Amino acid sequence: MYVATKGGEKAIAAAHRQMAEERRGDPKIPALTIAQIREQLSLCVDRCMTEGSLYDRDLAALAIKQSQGDLIEAIFLLRAYRTTLPRFGYSRPIDTGSMAIVRRVSATFKDIPGGQILGPTFDYTHRLLDFKLAAETEGPRTVADRAETPVEQSVPHVLGLLDQEGLIQKEKTENKPAPDLRIGRIDFDHEKTAERPEAFNEDTPPDLTREPLEFPASRALRLQALARGDEGFLLGLAYSTQRGYARNHAFVGELRIGAVAVEFDMPELGITIELGEVTVTECETVTQFQGSKSQPPQFTRGYGLSFGQTERKALSMALVERALRWSELDEDFVGAAAQDEEFVLAHVDNIQATGFLEHIKLPHYVDFQSELELVRRMRREIAEDSAGRDLSETAE
């Protein structure tokens, strides 16, 4: 029997008003603006964009404000918002080789073309609280240094150096050419032809937002799932590989952060344009590989890519990505969590996870009532049974 009950509308409305008051905090303190969050809490904006899988700094800042800084709630808001928008199409793959570098380091080679560029980093800080930041009035502004000579426009990838020597596993280049969208003009007099983005579908990699996850997943699908996955979950898994669960001793071949152009084939004109720039973090790890029957000993790659300045995320992603490639590289499955594609991909999405987890807070009165009935009945039966046995024992 299914029983529906109603009630609590007034309580819910009041709870939401209370939440709004709490969110605002002490009204004597000035309210946060979206611009303040966007500019001064930029790293949590970046995390929300990455895991919300939606690049829009202002929307992410709004989501953070609305969620009182609960980042998973903010990510949920972004994911919900994106479902309300039409999809115009797919970009061309971003070219991280032509990134306008903000930060770029390699832990494998000291001298690299383009140099080690530290950029704005917490590395090498002493992690001491800076009480100057707690002062009510802003102190003198710190201005970044400017070098005479700017960083080169295109800084080569460090792993390219190993690639030239044939010491690192080659990336598969695509069989299919990039989608050719030069399909002629769109006739605006016919509404239906104005929506052509689906013309991409044939040649595009699998898209989690369009089709449910199936196992085994392709590498492209894994990368998409990891790119939008929870940073904490990936950090834990990546750490587990370093501690010996899957045994991949990874080096950071290169970590780079900077702006890349997003190129898009404009269906109206059949030309490629730049839609603007996005900041991304890219991490390429290098892991030693013993070789197999078909491949000589060489290094293998793990790859991480994420929106904004999110290097812990990109690094974690690269380590987990590498661990998941055991089958393709003829390695043994040692039962480690980070190697288990189904385990990783089915649990990496924090919105899926929190949706299921948190729904158990909602009323389950009827479900629980039936459980309660069941437990009572079982206890009664056991009691009656043992009472009966006692009787029969005395009879004997």
Added chain:
Amino acid sequence: MSEKAEEHNPVNVDNSDPNAISDRSAWISLLAQSPAEDLSARWSELGLAPKFTYLRRPEIGLVMTQGRAGAVGERFNLGEATVTRCSVRLATGEEGHAYALGRSARKAEISALCDALMQTKHAAALATKVLAPLAYAQSARREDAARKAAATKVEFFTMTRGEG
């Protein structure tokens, strides 16, 4: 890649040569990359108010951005970005189109109008008063960022080694 290079020349403009942006994808890209406030300010200064109809009113949507495995390998879907597009037709018949990251309807509309006007006798004025200053500002922004990054480049020193 070569095919792409042909159809998409990088924007290469200096203030002295207003005719330098002659490639349609270059000016559409430049308009897309410019901050909405800058574009709006330049457009107001230009003082043109052409009659037009919308082929498509400013519309916010998404583009799925893609990356490549290992930077050079197979493509994968990285995540979406908000994009606003707009298409217009001038009373004189020319059509203009715009796509840009973000959610600025005003920017999309001005960009589409600029694209249309670049096909008219106003092209030279537009190139001098709108496109060239925007391109200049863009290259200044890029250079400043590249100089800031360069200031954090590590200089290694070789320490004396051995018993000496």
